[in-house]
Amino acid sequence: MHLPGILILVLGQLLLGCATIEVPVCESCDNQLEPANARDDEDLLHFRMLQVSAGLVPKEHASGRNRVEMRQHVTSRHSALQWLVQQAETKFLPFAAAVLLPHALAFLAAHFIMSRRSGQAVEVLHEKKEAPKSLSYIIERAGPMWLIHMLGIFSFATGAPSVEYLYLNYFARQSHPDIDCATQMAAAPCAESVMKCLKLQIIRGFALPLVQFIVGPALGALSDAFGRKPAILVIRSCLLISTTGTIAVAWFSVPIWIDFCLGFFTMIPWGAVPFAWYMDRMDHAPSIVYAVSLIEGSCIVCAAMGTALGTVLSSKMAILVEFLGRVVTLCIAVFFLPESLPAEKRMPFCWSSLMPTAAFQVLFQSPLVEKLSAISIINSFHWAGYYTMFGRFLQSSMAWTRLNSYQGGLAEHISQLDHVPLYPLWCPFCSA
Structure with missing residues (x-):
């Protein structure tokens, strides 16, 4: 023990002897060692300070409050740490396994x-650089299909989040x-x-690649032989059939299995043929x-607008908007969509082209296409x-x-707006 501590202890003992004070020990009280003949508050305060300084009050009594407070603090810290661990196990780990890891x-x-060297030189075509034509040219050539896509995405974004809760309500009710x-x-x-x-979603997940594997190549072969517009009409009709089942469930309380069965029509590949139409x-x-x-x-802008509209509509009204959007887009395709593939550029039709494996050789026509195909497969898988x-x-x-x-979808659409091209917007009348 240090010398100042010894001196304080001796001084405290002398003072206690002179005052002849009995020191009671009580575990249930906080006011130990009360002086019997303290004249005033100043002497009492001085006496207590000497007791604490000399170490006469047992630690389990002098620091009882501090120990209780410390124990409560440690307990609260332990509870907070336990809560964080529990949240990490129930939320972060599944999120990491389902999102970050894939x-x-x-x-x-x-x-x-992409970093692998295939050993074959990839031919790079050095074409003469040309500026794109004006925005009016793009609207003139792609206008009808462009309108179909914007209305289709707008109506889909309005109603799609509500469909999930139709199924949840069906089972919960x-x-x-x-x-x-x-x-x-x-x-x-x-x-x-x-x-x-x-x-049910897992069943659809297994059925989706099977349907697209069978229907996709056949739909492409038919569009090459008979034109893009008939194939696009088939696509828009299938989407309308599926939405008809959804609105029947929402508005007329038919069994949810009607929508589940008709939902397989939406698995038809709806992007390849319209993209070929744009290229033509x-x-x-x-x-x-x-x-x-x-x-x-x-x-993307239309999707954000449709999602924002869905936040203020009821489930039934949101699904009705999606149904009406499907009807309008089909009518535009029937009455206003021109054929993009001239008769002289069409391929002769043969039944063998309907086989799913007939177009596989296209995926292996060059090392670069092979790599891009592999990346697409991995991306689709995860x-x-x-x-x-x-x-x-x-x-x-x-x-x-x-x-x-709806709020999560709106935030996602807004975050995608950063890649919208600006050149045709600030230069709408530029032409090559």
Whole structure:
């Protein structure tokens, strides 16, 4: 013990002896060692300071309050740490496994494929650089299909988030008829319905590549032989059939299985033939990139507008808007969409071209195409699994309501607006 401490202890003992004070020890009280003959408050305060300084008060009594406070502080810190660990186990780890890990693996695989040297020189075409034509030219050539895509994306974004909650309500209301999962996702019946909806979504997930593998090449072969417009009409009709089942469930309370069965019509590949239509119509190669970029950017804007509209509409009205959008786009395709593939450029039709494997050789025509095909396959593989699980994860783990779905979709669309091309917008009358 240090010398000042010893001196303080001796001085305290002398003072205690002179005062002849009895020091009681009581575990239940905080005011130990009260002086019997303290004249005033100043002497009492001085006496207590000497007691504490000399170490006469037992630590378990003198620091009782401090120990209790420290114990409470440690307990609160332990509870906070335990809560953080629990949140990490229930939310971050599934999020990392469902979102971060698949994207990271896909990126590493794509980087490895593109960095591999195939041993074959890739021919690079050095074409003469030309400026794209004016915005009026792009609208004239691509206008009808452009309008179809904007209206289709707008109506789809308005109604699609509401469809998920039709299925959740269908299963939840079997035991609780008055529940609405669109606003009560934290309720137990809605949380239990998530797994049932996930099973249906997994069935669709397995059926989607099968349908596209069978229908996609055949649809492309038919469009090469008979023109793009008939194939586009088939695509728009299939989308309308599927939405008809959805609106029947929402407005007329038909069984949800009607929509589930008709939903397989939406699995038809709807992007390849319209893209070929754009390629046919844009006979000026430098304008194709800007045209496709403009179309994609405008569709993102329309998706954001449709999602914003869905936040203020009820589920039934949002699905009605999607149905009307499908009807309008089909009418535009029937009455206003021109044929893009001239008769002299069409391929002779043969039944063998309907085989799913007939066009596989296109994917291996060059080393660069092989790499791009591999990257597309990897992207489709992990993206399909991500979208299958991520939405259900939000609904079950975070009580993701219908409004949350629209708000999340709106934020996603807004974040995509940074790549909208500006050249045709600030120079609408420039031409080559």
